[in-house]
Amino acid sequence: MSRLDQTFASLKQSDKKALIPFVMAADPDLEATSRILPALVEGGADIIEIGMPFSDPVADGPTIQAAGLRALKHDPSLDDIFNLVQKFRSENADTPIILMGYYNPVYQYGVENFCTNAVAAGVDGVILVDLPPEEEDEFTPHTQKSGLSLIKLITPTSDAARIETILRNASGFVYYVAVAGITGDKSAQYDQVGQAVEKIRRQTDLPVAVGFGIKSREDVVTVQKFADAAVVGSALIKYMQDQGASANSAKAFLSKLAGL
Amino acid sequence: MSIKSQPDDHGRFGIYGGRFVPETLMPLILEVEKAYNAAKNDDDFKAEFDQLLKHYVGRPSPLYHAKRVSEDLGLNLYFKRDELNHTGAHKINNCLGQVLLAKRMGKTRIIAETGAGQHGVATATVCALFNLPCIVFMGETDVKRQSPNVFRMRLLGAEVRSVTSGTGTLKDAMNEALRDWVSNVDDTFYVIGTAAGPHPYPEMVRDFQSIIGEELKPQSQELAGRQPDALVACIGGGSNAIGLFYPFLDDKNVTMYGVEAAGRGIETGEHAASLNGGKPGVLHGNRTYLLQSETGQIKDAHSISAGLDYPGIGPEHSFLHDQKRVNYVSATDDDALTAFQYCARMEGILPALEPSHALGWIMQNREMLKKHEMIVMNMCGRGDKDIFTVADALNMDISS
Numbered sequence: 001m002s003r004l005d006q007t008f009a010s011l012k013q014s015d016k017k018a019l020i021p022f023v024m025a026a027d028p029d030l031e032a033t034s035r036i037l038p039a040l041v042e043g044g045a046d047i048i049e050i051g052m053p054f055s056d057p058v059a060d061g062p063t064i065q066a067a068g069l070r071a072l073k074h075d076p077s078l079d080d081i082f083n084l085v086q087k088f089r090s091e092n093a094d095t096p097i098i099l100m101g102y103y104n105p106v107y108q109y110g111v112e113n114f115c116t117n118a119v120a121a122g123v124d125g126v127i128l129v130d131l132p133p134e135e136e137d138e139f140t141p142h143t144q145k146s147g148l149s150l151i152k153l154i155t156p157t158s159d160a161a162r163i164e165t166i167l168r169n170a171s172g173f174v175y176y177v178a179v180a181g182i183t184g185d186k187s188a189q190y191d192q193v194g195q196a197v198e199k200i201r202r203q204t205d206l207p208v209a210v211g212f213g214i215k216s217r218e219d220v221v222t223v224q225k226f227a228d229a230a231v232v233g234s235a236l237i238k239y240m241q242d243q244g245a246s247a248n249s250a251k252a253f254l255s256k257l258a259g260l
Numbered sequence: 261m262s263i264k265s266q267p268d269d270h271g272r273f274g275i276y277g278g279r280f281v282p283e284t285l286m287p288l289i290l291e292v293e294k295a296y297n298a299a300k301n302d303d304d305f306k307a308e309f310d311q312l313l314k315h316y317v318g319r320p321s322p323l324y325h326a327k328r329v330s331e332d333l334g335l336n337l338y339f340k341r342d343e344l345n346h347t348g349a350h351k352i353n354n355c356l357g358q359v360l361l362a363k364r365m366g367k368t369r370i371i372a373e374t375g376a377g378q379h380g381v382a383t384a385t386v387c388a389l390f391n392l393p394c395i396v397f398m399g400e401t402d403v404k405r406q407s408p409n410v411f412r413m414r415l416l417g418a419e420v421r422s423v424t425s426g427t428g429t430l431k432d433a434m435n436e437a438l439r440d441w442v443s444n445v446d447d448t449f450y451v452i453g454t455a456a457g458p459h460p461y462p463e464m465v466r467d468f469q470s471i472i473g474e475e476l477k478p479q480s481q482e483l484a485g486r487q488p489d490a491l492v493a494c495i496g497g498g499s500n501a502i503g504l505f506y507p508f509l510d511d512k513n514v515t516m517y518g519v520e521a522a523g524r525g526i527e528t529g530e531h532a533a534s535l536n537g538g539k540p541g542v543l544h545g546n547r548t549y550l551l552q553s554e555t556g557q558i559k560d561a562h563s564i565s566a567g568l569d570y571p572g573i574g575p576e577h578s579f580l581h582d583q584k585r586v587n588y589v590s591a592t593d594d595d596a597l598t599a600f601q602y603c604a605r606m607e608g609i610l611p612a613l614e615p616s617h618a619l620g621w622i623m624q625n626r627e628m629l630k631k632h633e634m635i636v637m638n639m640c641g642r643g644d645k646d647i648f649t650v651a652d653a654l655n656m657d658i659s660s
Contacts, residue, residue, distance in 0.1 A: 055557040056431065056543060058438040059282040065425060077555050103280060104542045108556030130280045130542065134270065155284040157445055162287055180284050181443035 044258025184234025271459020377409025454497025458545030469503025595620030
């Protein structure tokens with residue numbers, strides 16, 4: 001059983017839902033991220049998403065764009081990010097790590113090497129924002145071979161037929177994008193999101209996470225009523241931007257979201 | 261198999277092209293493809309497009325024998341005068357086609373990106389004609405260096421949004437346009453200005469711009485009694501070049517030269533020559549040659565010409581480069597500035613800085629080019645918009 005499957009199974013057993021924070025690797029530097037990751041777990045993170053910075057993040061709003069720009073001052077390589085995960089993994093064997101980003105850095109690194117080295121470092125899954133099902137055939141043989149989960153995005157524009165196509169190579173969980181828009185932008189209409197999640201559940205047994213526009217404890221509670229996980233990115237990054245990107249601020253904000 | 265039979269069903273030109281876009285956009289991209297495939301086989305669509313090209317744009321654009329330049333350089337050089345189109349560049353051919361398609365799809369809001377401002381002006385123009393709201397994304401650096409075009413767009417009723425992310429040039433404007441599109445998928449059509457982006461854009465823009473090369477065949481026969489054996493065009497994203505080249509791709513005796521912007525020189529790293537100085541990667545919906553770092557971060561391009569200042573190139577050019585069907589060469593900022601002034605004095609034509617690169621390269625390579633009997637260069641835009649940039653580069657004060 002994969003670490004992701006294990007996590008969702010044990011949460012289900014204790015009738016709990018997952019909280020997934022998103023942080024950008026190397027924002028403001030790799031050292032800081034290295035301190036922030038364990039603090040997120042202490043603050044109540046069940047799974048962590050780490051952003052792989054990219055110069056042209058077309059699906060991200062101003063907050064995550066800015067985080068990416070801060071990170072890119074150090075131009076971290078994917079090996080730097082794998083090292084970060086490896087270090088985290090040496091002290092934490094249970095919390096799944098998901099890498100999220102855009103395709104070009106992965107393509108330049110080499111898709112096969114990426115999948116092999118990610119798994120070796122202790123990465124559990126990957127989300128590539130600009131690799132839709134139409135283009136994933138060059139990538140999925142390597143995720144399957146290495147055992148890396150391919151986490152797929154389903155959006156408000158996905159109808160049942162489209163969801164079927166998206167689910168074809170999905171594993172780990174699926175990520176429902178709550179708004180047709182960019183990260184951290186509009187707030188979602190949660191009644192509609194709830195209906196969309198119900199529709200997705202008719203087509204898959206994979207856990208469903210919801211993200212984009214989730215800002216507060218209230219949002220998290222609402223989303224966790226119908227979804228298996230709530231993802232919080234921009235709000236966390238914004239908080240650390242204002243309060244300082246430290247283990248303490250990361251833990252403080254996450255505890256609030258988790259209701260600890 | 262004809263080299264013209266690209267793209268395939270997946271929108272690929274060899275390994276290039278494709279549809280690398282966020283999932284939110286995928287259903288819409290597939291819808292655009294379906295609508296375009298229906299439109300291109302619809303006689304009414306074609307009739308309306310042709311009618312507007314003739315009576316509104318002023319096509320066909322003339323083929324002109326540049327006799328003084330020819331004599332001076334020892335070449336037989338013709339200009340395809342696309343700078344005489346309404347709005348002053350080839351860009352409007354494509355805007356008309358795409359806005360007609362948007363109308364057909366029932367879209368009520370148009371967005372576009374622009375670098376030099378020519379595509380923005382052309383889109384704003386067509387939107388005024390069809391009474392559609394138009395928002396043009398333009399990098400803040402370009403807003404400054406192309407201020408006359410910003411004012412023109414506003415006069416035409418468009419909203420110009422200055423983009424401050426990144427270096428504030430064309431790539432950043434395109435990112436922002438894509439973000440807007442992701443957020444407004446229901447009512448919005450994105451009019452992409454060059455033969456790049458997700459499928460079907462590279463094919464669609466090529467088809468709308470191919471009028472340039474198609475007109476050239478009968479014009480060439482009439483004026484010179486023969487077909488050209490060499491074609492030259494500047495390349496940013498590559499829409500004017502593919503429009504000129506495409507109808508001739510199967511004519512083996514026609515040699516083609518695509519001129520990229522070498523900026524301050526390719527060896528300096530400050531250039532916009534994706535084929536000569538980049539490698540394949542994925543950006544803005546397609547796989548193509550890109551200027552990028554070892555880690556896959558996109559680098560900033562540099563060119564004195566805002567219209568060429570883009571770190572990528574249309575995927576069909578990447579394919580034609582690998583196939584060695586087109587020779588991709590380059591000209592520097594200085595070559596373009598020299599050609600700009602030369603063309604003004606020799607032919608009484610102020611070329612835009614973009615085609616000035618094509619002419620600059622011809623001037624630098626005239627000895628090699630003497631093997632060709634008839635060369636046609638696409639004069640794809642006029643230089644009025646560039647007079648401030650040129651004056652600045654030449655340290656000339658135009659206020660006195």
